[in-house]
Amino acid sequence: MMGFVLRRLLMSIPTFVIVAIMIFALVRALPGDAALLMLGGNIDDPAVLEQMRAQMGLDQPLPVQFLAWLREMLSGNLGQSILTGQDVGVLLWQRFGVTASVVSLAMLTALIVAVPAGLLAAHRHNGRTDYAVVFGSIVLLSMPSFWVGLMLLVLFGAILGWLPTIGFVSITEDLGRGMTYLILPVTALALTEIAVLTRMMRAGSLEVIGKDYITHARAKGLTETRVMWRHVFPNAFAPTLTMVGIMLAGLLAGAAVTETVFTLPGIGKLLVDSIYARDYPVLQGALLFIAAIYVLTNLAIDITYSFFDPKVRLT
């Protein structure tokens, strides 16, 4: 197990190098001059600009710039935001906390609803319950989450006035108030996830229900509840788990649209803002951070697999 984790982490080093090169190249390819931006835009004296460039290392050849940047990154120094002067590492960590709480709550909610719903639909295959579940998930799937978010804001925020529509309070500061800010974004994200996961769970369960060992479990005289939860669920969950991994990594990397709709200070919003503001240190740091999230989430999912399939040995 430890060996497996270690090996996977070693294998992710090339991934990071490639990602780093791409991020570096991409950011250099963006139009605009960082030094000019740093000086506040309009500069008449070219000497001042040159001096700024030299100070920022922009007069060096690109490979040298890259290595210098890489060295800083490796020593844990992600630089300071051009805009606010904040340390990028600290900034990322704060913003990630917001995104992570919204996304993980949404995923948890989605799993709690989708797994039983998928199992139930498969158990009542081609029955009314099954059709209702399938219909419900199609409806949810066809609504984009930002639109659902807007509608939720209109209903619960504007019309009913039950929940705040703008701003954010961290749950670590004030649990009760913090929760009120989380409810709507979590719901908006969870609804789409429920739709996808229910369908995965239903399809997986349908396949497993046809297997001999399920008939055998029934022939043993087990109750249907036990057959579904102890025999169908563990065998049918793997595809859903894959989906959870893909969605989780994507959302942690920034549910930019949702965060914008609900004005949440998350990592997605940070990324978008830093692009508009040409805040290169933040942009580079955020992209690298996102790559790390992808690698770690997938590793976590692969480890989780071994709990659902005894044949997967982590060696």
Next chain:
Amino acid sequence: MTTRDDPILNIAGLKVSFGAAPVIHGADLTLHRGEIMALVGESGSGKSVLGRAILGLLPGGGRVSAGQIDFDGHDITAPDTPEELRRLRGRRIGMIFQEPLTSLNPNMRIGEQMAEAMRQHTDLGPRQIRDRAIDMLRQVRLKDPEALLNRFPHEFSGGMRQRIMIASVMMLKPALLIADEPTTALDAVVQREVLDIMADVARANGAAVLLISHDLAVVAAYASRVAVMEKGVLVETGATADVLRRPAHDYTRRLLASARLGQPAPVTGAAGTPLLTVEGLRVDFTESRLFGLLGRNVTHAVRGVSLDVRRGEFVGLVGESGSGKSTIGRAIARLAPKVAGRITFDGTDLDDCRGRAERRLRQRIRLVFQDPYSSLNPRMRIGRIVREGLRFDRDLSAAERRRRSLAMLDAVGIPAAMADRFPHALSGGQRQRVAIARALVSRPDLVIADEPVSALDVTIQAQILALLKQLQEEFGFACLFISHDLHIVEQLCARLVVLHRGRVMEQADTATLFARPRHPYTQRLMAASPRLEDGPEGLRLAKTAPPQAPEPGSPAFFDAQGTAAPYRLAEAAPGHFVALRGAV
């Protein structure tokens, strides 16, 4: 007051249908306490459906449209509550399925799978349940049952899983055991063992058994009565000996005829240089751990095998699963990597064949696989499947290819009108015919047939064997016939090679081998597959002598259990080779 003579199961006028299609039209069956009864029929005859109906577990869409199933005073077709039925399942009626590889939950430890039904049906504590489970595993003759409880199904072979299944089902001491083709998926040797164990355990616990099978010869030894089913109708029921001796129904007679397989008709080849020579073939399968840094796990699948096949000759390669017989076939077709040895085909060393020569070779050596359900691409029409066998023949026009493939389909008994169908529209036997046509369309010199009839019903087996014989006469190909069943290879093969754990145990021409099997392993194989034979008053079960203790003064046979012992193949009589222990 129930007495011992009251039937435990009484089925009267049972009709089962799927949607509008009737599958069982009127079955009447009575089973007494402690009795073993065989229910025999081809696939699709409705015998499995009958077994499932007794449990009230018909597959999706099936329902009982008429009749009654009475089990020990409970009406299964109209239970008072669904709960009543569930309580009977497992506790009073146990069921064993055909596929041991798929009937245990891959995700649950053996101990838990055995215990859960006990917990559901009894008030026993975990300690007592564990003791019962260990006791049952001992009854099915598994070693070290304590350790076994913590393991997962995939760590066991098919035969062991089926024994675990028997232990788990019999643990609740059901009054009726339904065994649906419990050993069809297993090798002959293992099959015998598992059936023996099952019959013993059932007898020890006083359970009645309904033994469902397509193979009359296999079940006849265990059952006191036989019921024969054809297309949803029970056509004949009677005492086993009577049914064998005086079958009353026409279908029973046909079933018996095919179980007998008929007189062997060996296909001998031409004299002279052999078409195929294999010398000292070794195949290893290597699994490297952590890119080879932590060493490798090496499995020696084939450990130095030599054999030859003459032009137009059928040679049988026999052994249980894991003996390396399929690997040899695959190595000859260059589908398995060989570590050492020389394979010469028609004068050329296969190692020298590259590029064009290799493609030409692939037209001359063709394969037929065991499972016709997975060896044909489900998305290709059968005409195209056969035509594909000609794809490297660049001289042929499209029309010519079409003509040849249709002619070949016709030769295997598939009318040209069916060429546009997809494999799923064909029966198992028809699919295997298509697979044979695909192999023969390029007029190969050698066909490697890997268990070509093992997945088929007995009646179909006889047909396919006859077809192979007839096609051989027409096209004159040689064949390496791989099978676990000695009686199948006896039908067509002129010579036999008996394999065990990657080594040749015995090699001789078929008649000699059957008349005087020398190696104990060959004798065990022979005893394992029962056949029917003509007796003085009609058919009876063929008596195969149990393996005898070696006569004093006989040489020390090589035993594959101790693979480290020196091995040599000695010529016991002209052309008759036996594996002995000791240096050359």
